[in-house]
Amino acid sequence: xxxxxxxxxRRPVGALQRREARTAYLFVLPQVIGLVVFIGVPLVASLGxxxxxxxxxxPEPTLVGLDNWRALLEDPRIPAVLWNTVRFILLGTTSxxxxxxxxxxxxxxxxxxxxxxxxxxxLPYVLSQIAVGVVWRWMFNTESGPITxxxxxxxxxxxxxxxxxxxxxxxxxIMTTWQGIGYGLTLFIAGLQGVPTPVIEAARIDGANAFxxxxxxxxxLISPTVLFLTVTSLxxxxxLFDPVVAMTSSGAGVAAAGGPDNSTRTIVLYMYNQLFNLNxxxxxxxxxxAIAWMLALLTFVITAVQFAIARRTVYYEGQDAGVPRLRxxxxxxTAR
Amino acid sequence: xRSARPxxxxxxxxLAVGAALAACSASGGSDPxxxxxxxxxxxxxxDSIKAAAEPFLESxxxxxxxxxxxxxxxxxxxxxxxxxxxxxxxVIVPGSWNYFDMVRDDILADxxxxxxxxxxxxxxxxxAVIDALSTDDGQLxxxxxxxxxxxxxxxxxxxxxxGLEPPPADxxxxxxxxxxxxxxxxxxxxxxNADSPDFDPDDIVQWGxxxxxxxxxPNEPGYGPVLASFGGGVLAGPxxxxxxxxxxxxxxxxxxxxxxxxxxxxxxxxxxxxEQPGYLRWVEGQVAMQQGSHEQVPIAAExxxxxxxxxxxxxxxxxxNATLLQIHIWAAYAGSDKLDLATEFATWMATEGSGQQxxxxxxxxxxxxxxxxxxxxxxxxxxxxxQIEPAAWPLTYVNVDPSNVWAAISGQDGFAPAxxxxxxxxxxxxxxxxxxxxxxxxxxxxxx
Numbered sequence: 001x002x003x004x005x006x007x008x009x010r011r012p013v014g015a016l017q018r019r020e021a022r023t024a025y026l027f028v029l030p031q032v033i034g035l036v037v038f039i040g041v042p043l044v045a046s047l048g049x050x051x052x053x054x055x056x057x058x059p060e061p062t063l064v065g066l067d068n069w070r071a072l073l074e075d076p077r078i079p080a081v082l083w084n085t086v087r088f089i090l091l092g093t094t095s096x097x098x099x100x101x102x103x104x105x106x107x108x109x110x111x112x113x114x115x116x117x118x119x120x121x122x123l124p125y126v127l128s129q130i131a132v133g134v135v136w137r138w139m140f141n142t143e144s145g146p147i148t149x150x151x152x153x154x155x156x157x158x159x160x161x162x163x164x165x166x167x168x169x170x171x172x173x174i175m176t177t178w179q180g181i182g183y184g185l186t187l188f189i190a191g192l193q194g195v196p197t198p199v200i201e202a203a204r205i206d207g208a209n210a211f212x213x214x215x216x217x218x219x220x221l222i223s224p225t226v227l228f229l230t231v232t233s234l235x236x237x238x239x240l241f242d243p244v245v246a247m248t249s250s251g252a253g254v255a256a257a258g259g260p261d262n263s264t265r266t267i268v269l270y271m272y273n274q275l276f277n278l279n280x281x282x283x284x285x286x287x288x289x290a291i292a293w294m295l296a297l298l299t300f301v302i303t304a305v306q307f308a309i310a311r312r313t314v315y316y317e318g319q320d321a322g323v324p325r326l327r328x329x330x331x332x333x334t335a336r
Numbered sequence: 337x338r339s340a341r342p343x344x345x346x347x348x349x350x351l352a353v354g355a356a357l358a359a360c361s362a363s364g365g366s367d368p369x370x371x372x373x374x375x376x377x378x379x380x381x382x383d384s385i386k387a388a389a390e391p392f393l394e395s396x397x398x399x400x401x402x403x404x405x406x407x408x409x410x411x412x413x414x415x416x417x418x419x420x421x422x423x424x425x426x427v428i429v430p431g432s433w434n435y436f437d438m439v440r441d442d443i444l445a446d447x448x449x450x451x452x453x454x455x456x457x458x459x460x461x462x463x464a465v466i467d468a469l470s471t472d473d474g475q476l477x478x479x480x481x482x483x484x485x486x487x488x489x490x491x492x493x494x495x496x497x498x499g500l501e502p503p504p505a506d507x508x509x510x511x512x513x514x515x516x517x518x519x520x521x522x523x524x525x526x527x528x529n530a531d532s533p534d535f536d537p538d539d540i541v542q543w544g545x546x547x548x549x550x551x552x553x554p555n556e557p558g559y560g561p562v563l564a565s566f567g568g569g570v571l572a573g574p575x576x577x578x579x580x581x582x583x584x585x586x587x588x589x590x591x592x593x594x595x596x597x598x599x600x601x602x603x604x605x606x607x608x609x610x611e612q613p614g615y616l617r618w619v620e621g622q623v624a625m626q627q628g629s630h631e632q633v634p635i636a637a638e639x640x641x642x643x644x645x646x647x648x649x650x651x652x653x654x655x656x657n658a659t660l661l662q663i664h665i666w667a668a669y670a671g672s673d674k675l676d677l678a679t680e681f682a683t684w685m686a687t688e689g690s691g692q693q694x695x696x697x698x699x700x701x702x703x704x705x706x707x708x709x710x711x712x713x714x715x716x717x718x719x720x721x722x723q724i725e726p727a728a729w730p731l732t733y734v735n736v737d738p739s740n741v742w743a744a745i746s747g748q749d750g751f752a753p754a755x756x757x758x759x760x761x762x763x764x765x766x767x768x769x770x771x772x773x774x775x776x777x778x779x780x781x782x783x784x
Contacts, residue, residue, distance in 0.1 A: 055416070056416035056419055057442075057443060077749075143605060143608055144607070144611050160760065163756065163759075255743035255744075256746065256748070256752055257748075258748045259748050259752055259753060260753060260756040260757075260760075261748070261753040262749075262753065265748055273743075273747075275413075276412075276413035277413070277743040277747065278743065278744050279741060279744065279783050281782070
């Protein structure tokens with residue numbers, strides 16, 4: 001091939017590619033600008049602020065190096081608020097996943113009014129968490145709340161719910177689960193619709209009972225949905241704020257939220273307190289930014305662990321890698 | 337290399353956008369004849385401020401005022417975001433609960449020279465109010481728009497039905513008297529009062545008393561005046577840095593409130609408060625007495641015009657009579673580029689323009705005694721004795737503890753868990769407050 005031919009052959013293609021590339025860049029430019037301006041810049045700025053002290057009153061932040069990060073490690077409240085957050089994950093995220101899946105399994109099969117049922121269950125998800133929190137604060141009222149009234153009507157002594165450090169976080173978890181079930185149900189139903197009916201039928205013919213069919217076929221096939229909901233709900237749980245403020249502040253503002261006896265003060269609530277409510281030497285934007293970055297790193301680690309586990313347990317249709325059980329089953333079938 | 341070119345263009349575009357945004361935020365040139373005034377409250381509050389400012393505008397025809405609704409005033413956090421964004425109004429209306437936060441942070445201008453230039457002095461204001469706003473070196477970084485005082489609002493028909501004389505308007509009665517009345521005014525659905533052996537505390541239809549015990553807006557707790565009249569409190573001392581929560585007087589006062597809630601069942605509990613605010617229960621006629629400020633008057637007029645009520649000064653405790661004053665303050669932002677105009681306006685609004693602003697008791701000269709307050713139509717009969725005269729009581733105090741300090745002390749790190757134990761009846765006042773000052777002292781020591 002001569003040089004001339006080569007140029008003639010390649011040039012029109014290269015120009016086209018460049019034009020296409022330019023067009024593509026123009027199309028993605030608004031999104032990239034938005035990403036950089038509203039996410040990238042604040043992200044980098046907040047990291048920068050974490051090395052400063054700024055009460056927002058002084059004209060400029062003061063550089064303090066690693067002081068905020070050191071304070072973070074020495075702050076005796078941090079383990080407590082982290083533990084409160086973990087308690088919410090154990091209670092709230094687990095129950096959200098469990099009850100969403102149960103609700104999806106119950107309503108997956110088309111029946112009369114099932115659409116209405118799903119719509120009703122989804123409805124709380126579109127409501128404001130503050131509004132829902134205020135309603136549930138009354139639901140858990142130990143003197144006049146309907147939950148206490150109902151329990152006492154059947155002779156069951158009611159816990160003190162939001163007044164007792166032992167049950168306050170559970171009360172918040174019940175509220176968030178109730179509000180989130182509709183969302184989880186919708187995604188689980190979408191996942192269940194992807195499970196091939198012939199596979200289930202074949203298993204039934206082979207003698208697998210309902211539990212075996214669910215554990216060995218349905219669950220692996222909807223595992224991407226489980227992974228997605230686990231990751232997103234866990235991230236949401238780490239950011240728990242609104243329900244705590246609505247249910248525990250008794251109208252006294254964010255500074256008073258997190259009770260009783262600090263049992264519901266989460267890491268994000270503490271971050272807010274350090275930014276706006278407290279007036280200690282380390283309080284201010286810098287320390288709050290350090291807390292926010294610690295939370296971001298924690299979220300990243302937890303998500304990375306989840307994805308590492310998912311690599312061995314989540315099955316994507318069409319991919320060779322999948323659930324070990326499926327792999328084993330496939331090997332056994334091949335061997336037969 | 338070829339692919340780097342578009343990337344370079346992209347980065348350049350980003351920088352241009354960033355620079356444009358930075359330029360936009362930095363270009364804060366404001367109209368030299370326009371004064372920005374941050375206001376807050378319900379619409380009628382803001383309207384009252386606008387109306388009061390009209391004469392100032394008439395005398396300054398070259399000036400315009402932009403009233404900006406903002407939470408910077410009641411909430412210091414909102415001011416901080418405005419300060420960080422270099423977007424503070426020229427004039428703001430802080431409350432006594434965060435005034436010293438702002439003074440400490442040097443964001444309020446000293447209005448003393450402007451006050452002097454206007455021909456007035458501290459003697460022109462209600463002493464308890466102006467004294468509360470003076471700094472140690474005699475500066476005034478704000479002047480009072482007006483103040484609220486806590487009083488006893490009582491339902492006249494309920495008192496008459498129970499065969500009780502109305503509470504003395506001047507506060508010449510005691511907390512023991514009030515507790516006894518509260519029991520007699522608390523009724524179950526069968527009509528038994530709380531003193532009756534047949535009284536059913538699970539079926540109460542009328543409560544005797546409501547105190548804003550749990551629903552604590554910034555620094556304005558309902559238990560405050562009770563503690564003060566017993567000789568106790570939360571913080572004491574000239575620097576407001578001595579914890580007195582574990583003193584016997586404080587414990588005795590808290591125990592009284594707990595007993596009224598949980599032993600007598602005559603006081604609306606924090607749990608009932610969640611279902612419906614206690615002051616609304618009083619307005620609706622479910623509660624015979626409530627401790628509240630003058631803001632209850634327009635609420636009652638609007639929501640239950642037929643309510644037959646009057647007010648009385650708060651009762652005496654072992655230490656005497658006490659009440660809590662809360663001040664709304666005119667202040668000028670020290671960093672304003674129109675500081676002279678801002679201080680002039682703030683001073684004018686607190687003096688010449690005072691009266692009928694945000695429904696408060698005017699603190700300037702004797703305007704409170706005239707048509708701006710005491711002689712205004714629709715006011716309760718005992719207004720002077722119950723709302724104005726208590727400002728001169730020796731034990732009367734103003735909620736001037738900085739809101740950040742108060743938030744830490746009264747929050748979950750401070751005595752909130754003790755108060756929760758108290759309200760839930762898990763502990764007596766003595767048990768709940770035992771050793772609490774060690775915690776409070778640590779918080780005070782940790783303050784910046």
